[in-house]
Amino acid sequence: MQRGRRTPEAVRYTLPMHYLLFYDVVEDYAERRAAFRTAHLAHAHAAVDRGELVLGGALDKPADGAVLLFRGASPEVAESFAKADPYVKNGLVTRWRVREWTTVVGRDAEVKLQTGGTGL
Numbered sequence: 001m002q003r004g005r006r007t008p009e010a011v012r013y014t015l016p017m018h019y020l021l022f023y024d025v026v027e028d029y030a031e032r033r034a035a036f037r038t039a040h041l042a043h044a045h046a047a048v049d050r051g052e053l054v055l056g057g058a059l060d061k062p063a064d065g066a067v068l069l070f071r072g073a074s075p076e077v078a079e080s081f082a083k084a085d086p087y088v089k090n091g092l093v094t095r096w097r098v099r100e101w102t103t104v105v106g107r108d109a110e111v112k113l114q115t116g117g118t119g120l
Helices: 008-012 029-035 037-049 076-084
Strands: 017-025 053-058 065-072 093-101
Touching (some): 017 076, 029 037, 037 053, 065 076
Antiparallel strands (some): 017 065, 053 065
């Protein structure tokens, strides 16, 4: 590799991408979250203000998880959020995981495809 050239992987992680943070939660999550909801929402609003968190919310019918959409240069933005989230720290979240989401269609898609392109 020539000096100063970056691999495609290095270039990709310098560009903003979308990341989905999935939460699995305790069975009585809807009842137990009230004690931590103000702190959780303050944490979420701070991430929005930093331009990291795009959307987030609980799954419903059944209320067995949550999904949060992040935008950043690496999965670290979503991972850091989860590690500091009051719901995670207080045991409401039983498991969390981050997945890169290659968005290709829509106004806010990070990897725009031309009309007629493939990839979905």
